[in-house]
Amino acid sequence: MEIPHISVLLEQVLESFDTQEVQKGGVLLDCTLGFGGHSCALLEAYPNLEIIGIDQDKDALAFSMQRLKKFGNRICFRDGRYSAIVKELLSDKNLKQRIVGILADIGVSSMQFDNKERGFCFDSPNLDMRMDQMRQESAKEIVNHYKLNDLERIFRDFGEIREYKKLARLIVEQRKIEKFDSAKSLSELIARHFKHPKIHPATQAFQALRIAVNDELGELERLLQCLSENPLNKGARVSIISFHSLEDRLVKQYFKEWEKDCICDSSVIRCVCGKKHRKGKNLYKKPLCADEKELKENPRSRSAKLRSFEFRG
Structure with a gap:
């Protein structure tokens, strides 16, 4: 198949999910499946991994169903807005136990940009x-x-x-x-x-x-708020690729809040919350960006930033 979109930060995404949990097998939610580049690479790199691919673009879903059919029942597809679908999936306790990662690539695909009809x-x-x-x-x-x-x-x-x-x-x-x-x-x-x-x-x-x-920022914030209220299990990771400062700032703020032990108001003289609220750790002090090789091959990757967070359960 002729692939109409180059997935950004592909190696960085694979690195961000290189964990024992992913290698052993589990379920990863690809919130923005698009044309299947990240999911394809993850399924190839981690043979025990299963993926639920989500997208609201029916053209992208149809393409990815064809592209990824070689992986059989290791991947299934959901049509709709990712914030609502992730919330629904996390409400299933049995499924949540198996979730080892969540990926969201918050951007427009090359095919969407290049198709003048869109x-x-x-x-x-x-x-x-x-x-x-x-x-x-x-x-x-x-x-x-x-x-x-x-x-x-x-x-x-x-x-x-x-x-x-x-x-x-x-x-x-x-x-x-x-x-x-x-x-x-x-x-x-x-x-x-x-x-x-x-x-x-x-x-x-x-x-x-x-x-x-x-409603791109609203979608992203609803996803992050959902994870704030319903954190993933120990060792599970969320990786988010953003393309402009508004998105990146939002992700950075949520990850920073998730790292806090104390959630008391700043006006409180002494901690009363118990300092047991930390959800995990931010994996990278600075976001991962495209290297020179990727920038030459795909100039559209110049503004992409990847941040990852690991939950501690």
């Missing part, structure tokens, strides 16, 4: 950006119908755009003349009014819209 790229004739194409609201609805202050909030909070007010105002003024019907028309408007020395001027705006359309 509306993720700057020159797309569509303005969509839905990972799950059954979702009702696309980027087109947001850009053409959201109020000014809602657009400002999206570009400020999800794109970290300094001139977010200017961008939102330009969009509102332009859509009074003509509605946006393509990603190309939006990116051209942004390029006319903004400049950036290193990236396309519309990069941060498109990121912000994509996050809003797919």
Whole structure:
């Protein structure tokens, strides 16, 4: 099969799950199966491992079912949003006992970017950006119908755009003349009014819209909150690949909280919680990033960061 997507940080992912628990066998949840690259490598590297692959993109699921069928019943597939499915799976006590790892690659695949019909790229004739194409609201609805202050909030909070007010105002003024019907028309408007020395001027705006359309930060936080309330068994690990500071900051904050023994409020003079709340350890002081070889082979890996946490049960 022709593989339409290069999985980032593949060696680092394999390293992060190189544990006795994984080698002995157990279940790993791949929250963002995509086109199966990480799951394929993990199943090949660890012959006793089983995987439950989750994705909301039906095209990706169909491709991965075909690609990974050689592994037989060592892999099964779930269609939907990973936060809800992981919560459901962890509620099964028998299954939870067997879970040795959780992987989440929080990003858009190369195939989604390169397929102009999906509306993720700057020159797309569509303005969509839905990972799950059954979702009702696309980027087109947001850009053409959201109020000014809602657009400002999206570009400020999800794109970290300094001139977010200017961008939102330009969009509102332009859509009074003509509605946006393509990603190309939006990116051209942004390029006319903004400049950036290193990236396309519309990069941060498109990121912000994509996050809003797919509720990406909400999904990630719901997963992390689920693990806060229902930690994995001793030795199990969670590895998360992020692609921008908003995601990475969220993962870093949760891992830091999970390492704390004491959860008393800072205003408390003396600890009253018992100092027995530590969930495990952060495996890497700094996130793992792509090496020079990977950067040459796959420039899109330049912003990928991997953080891993091991639970102590």
